[in-house]
Amino acid sequence: MDPSSTSPCELDREFAPQIAQLLAAPPLQSAQEYYDRLIQSGKHDGIRVNFSSKHGKGVCANKEFAEGDLILKDRILVGAQHSLNKIDCTVCSYCFRFVGSIEFQIGRRLYWQSIGSNSDCTNRRHYHGSDAGSSASSSGATKENSNTLPEEALRSLINGNLSLPFTDHFGLPRVVACRGCEEERYCSQSCADSDWETYHSLLCTGSKTDPSRRSAIHKFVEHANGTNDIFLVAAKAITLTVLRYNKLKRQPQKNTDESNFSLLMEAWKPLSMGFKKRWWDSVALPDDVDFCDEDSFRQQIRDLAYTSLQLLKDAIFESECAPLFSLEVYGHIIGMFELNNLGLVVASPVEDYFIHIDDLPDDEKEEAEKVTRPFLDALGEDYAVPCEGMCSFFLSSCPPH
Ligand SMILES: [Zn+2]
Ligand SMILES: [Zn+2]
Structure with missing residues (x-):
């Protein structure tokens, strides 16, 4: 984009020097130390990040991540479904x-799916500026399906009053609710607590959250869902940093010795390691946009990001972390997810379940399918849809080479 076009964001000007420091590539030595500590503290056997100023950063792993691999949670820095x-x-x-x-x-x-088929599904096209953030690629639920089952049967499945055969071979962890809202669910209390401490406490829309803040969070999320859900993962990167900042600030020795900005730099460190460019400068020009309209296309994307940022600021702005809420930093965080473009894919146990049923000896299969067949038919050909999302990793957010 034309660099002379001035940013609509006041914070970009007010905090220009701090923003430059946040976005500067970390010195090689500090990056090496950071990764060495991370690898020592975690379970990253066989992975070492090597640095050289000539080749930049690269993860040397014994095995490459294959598409569809379940990536262990301790490697995910920020992720969202x-x-x-x-x-x-x-x-x-x-x-x-x-x-x-x-x-x-x-x-x-x-x-x-039954609710979706009763309502208007046409408004599901998502912003085409970014493949990384487009949620239009997923969902079998958008398809027409005539095999609808009685709502009563579905409720019985959900509340556990109706069991399907052989599901005891596919036990899943009990659902643990968020302490505040009903939107987030967890596999354990420890995941619920970690999420709360790491990202979610600032974004929870539960009844304990102040009503004006709650409605601001809702507006931000609605805008992201209606345009590009890459904003949701970018917001988590910001809450991660703000919460790390607050934690550092609570340590008494830190509070006296260090300036607020050096604490913010420290809190930002995990994100500082990811390769970044401004989102509106890094998205590929879609085929249907004429070359001579490129500037206005990129400006539109910047404006979209700015709208999202303003909604986010209404919800969670913290003045001590103000540089984080600049359009320049927000744009670079989104650009980081866009460029690294790491898909999160977790295979569905529902797929394994129906394969198990299909592999049963004929007589058992026939018996089981009397119960399972209507559900499989209702799910349709997309019965095996995996969990899909986007994420950034501690160890692999390297510049493309
Ligand atoms: Zn919550
Ligand atoms: Zn979990």
């Missing part, structure tokens, strides 16, 4: 494991 995928798969908001039971997964999805 795609908004539309939440209809198809109910997973832990922190570690992305499927939760509840096979019956709960099937019942909940068919329930949402």
Whole structure:
């Protein structure tokens, strides 16, 4: 984009020097120390990040991540399930494991599917500026399906009054609710607590949250769901940093010795390691946009990000972390997710379940299918939709080479 076009964001000007420091590539030595500490503290056997100023950063792993691999939660820095995928798969908001039971997964999805088919589904096209953030790629729930089951049966599946055969072979962790809202679910109390401390306490829309803040969070989330859910994962990167900042600030020795900005730099460190560019400068020009309209296309994307940022600021702005809420930093965080473009995919146990039924000896299969067949038919060809989302990793957010 034309660099002379001035930013609409006041904070970009007010905090220009701090923003430059936040966005500067970390010195090689500090990055190496950070990764060495991270690898020592975690379970990253066999992975070492090597640095050289010539080749930049690269993860040397014994094995490459294959598409569809379940990535361990301790490697995820920030991740989020795609908004539309939440209809198809109910997973832990922190570690992305499927939760509840096979019956709960099937019942909940068919329930949402039946609601979806009764309402207008045409408004599901998502902003085309970014493949990384587009949630339009997921969801079998958007398809027409004539095999609707009685709502009563679906409710029984969800609340555990109706069991399907052989699901005891596919036990899933019990659903643990968020202490505040009903939107987030977890596989364990420890995931619920970790999510709360790491990201969610600032974004929870539960009854304990101040009503004006709650409605501001809702507006931000609605805008993201209606345009591009990459904003949701960017917001988590910001809450991660603000919460780390607050934690550092509570340590008495830190509070006296260090300036607020150096604490913010420290809090930002995990994100400082990711390769970043402004989102509106890094998205590929879509085929249907004429080359001569490129400037206005990129300006539109910047404006979209700015609208999202203002809604986010209405909800969670913290003046001591003000540089984080600049359009320049927000744009770079979104650009980081766009560029690294790491898809989060967790295979569905519902798929394994129906494969198990299909592999049963003929007589058992026939018996089981009397119960399971209507549900499989209702789910349709997309019965095996995996959990899909986007994320950034501690160890692999490297510049493309
Ligand atoms: Zn979990
Ligand atoms: Zn919550």
